[in-house]
Amino acid sequence: MSSRGFLVCADITGYTGYLSHSELEHATGTLADLLRLLLAHVQAPLHLSRVEGDAVISYATAAAGIPGQLVVDQLDDTYVAFRRALEQMVLNTSCRCNACANIGELDLKFVVHHGEFAVQRLGQQDELVGPEVNLLFRLAKNRIRQSLGLPGYVAFTAEALEALALPGFGETLRDHTEDDSERGRIALHVRDMRPVWEAQKDRVPVTIPAAEVVASHSEVVAAPPEVVFALLAEPATRTVFFEADGMTVDRLADGRIGTDAVYVCAHGDTVIRQTVIDWSPPHRYAFSNPIPGGLTMTGTFRLDPVAEGTRVTVVVGVPRGIKAALMRPILRRQMSRWLDHAFASLVRWVKAERAGAPG
Structure with missing residues (x-):
């Protein structure tokens, strides 16, 4: 049975280069910690599909009736937690190996699409299938960092941006296009996540004595x-x-x-x-x-x-x-x-x- 909803790929920026220029034992430990953090932050309204290499795939069905704002807020929360973890790793290590010295070069990017897909339960994971899922995977391999100079970002397809239904949100995003092998030119709307980190990194929960x-x-x-x-x-x-x-x-x-x-x-x-x-x-x-x-x-x-x-x-x-x-x-x-x-x-x-x- 097919569903419609959001498809999200969270991908660690700089993963391949980090592994290539780092001691494998320390590098794999660092990346495992970061992937565990990403998995812990796949929370409602998003649901985990699977982990593929350095990427975490999740989804949210439209049937849940969740406002688009919650999807964006969840991505913000995940990004801030990821950057905070990187910052703590840098501060807490005294190791001089390349793996520890290069932690600060990592970042996090998301690609968000909206469309029809099917969910198949295979073992312990939800496998997402369909042409829109395949498009998400292809768009995850993009040239946004090279073109816009953004290591940390969220790229929304036009379909995802429309489904968010947030008036004025699209005006804050940067336009980018990708040449897709099957569908030609795909418009993406990109959110720079550095300002999100700067605005939220020092916030603490409000409590009443x-x-x-x-x-x-x-x-x-x-x-x-x-x-x-x-x-x-x-x-x-x-x-x-x-x-x-x-x-x-x-x-x-x-x-x-x-x-x-x-x-x-x-x-x-x-x-x-x-x-x-x-x-x-x-x-x-x-x-x-x-x-x-x-x-x-x-x-x-x-x-x-x-x-x-x-x-x-x-x-x-x-x-x-x-x-x-x-x-x-x-x-x-x-x-x-x-x-x-x-x-x-x-x-x-x-x-x-x-x-x-x-x-």
Whole structure:
């Protein structure tokens, strides 16, 4: 049975040259560690197909109904983790062999396509078959590094870019063409990943100190993290969770919600602007917004996969101080009531999603 969806090839840049100019024992150990990292980061909405040499092949079916943003965010997360691992390897080694000295020359590239394919279960792996899969493999051997000078990048085909459905995202990409042996000239849209690394390398998760916590709620929801995250992040469903009359998003970055984006929540005549201060789909995000008394409230969402689905933990807090101490009893009652109602709404949404009915 065939499916439609995203096809992704993650490939270590400089792999062949690194092996050729390095001591084999140390080089293979380094590459094995990096491949294990890539495998660990093939997480929903992506699913692992197989490893081929220095490449990891994964896919996401359109039937899962996952927003295109989650695919891009997952690639960002994988790239940042890969670069962070390289940086740590360089810092932690005192070995003077070529294999250790040349670690910094490695990088990571992705090719992303969208089309029809079949999944065949062979042994312990999902084998992807079909003309679109073959095209992905051919495009993985491209001239982007030579033409654009980018060692780390994501190359989207036109079909993949359209399927992402992210207005404005394509405007941030660089155009490139490849001559394919079967289909002629193929347009690729290339994202330089160096700015992604520079923007995210020093970020740490936002946490709320115990002394500042006003209210919290943790509950298991019967759906995978990527589905729950989409419900908690998309304005239409987030409106229900936050008991708002309506919600929009300002300050999108290349068509995507992310750090510094602002959820504009309408509650009658009151408008609350929640600024995203942490964003790591589908695992966590955090926001902050002003509240009366000149205070700032922070909320964190953490999603952990469990056997029954996803444990969702929400924590709300305000900084310590005289004003906060005076308002804390009121805020605790308000936030506890809101969290009870919000989680009830989330459970209803998940049940509706699983039943294929509107919420």
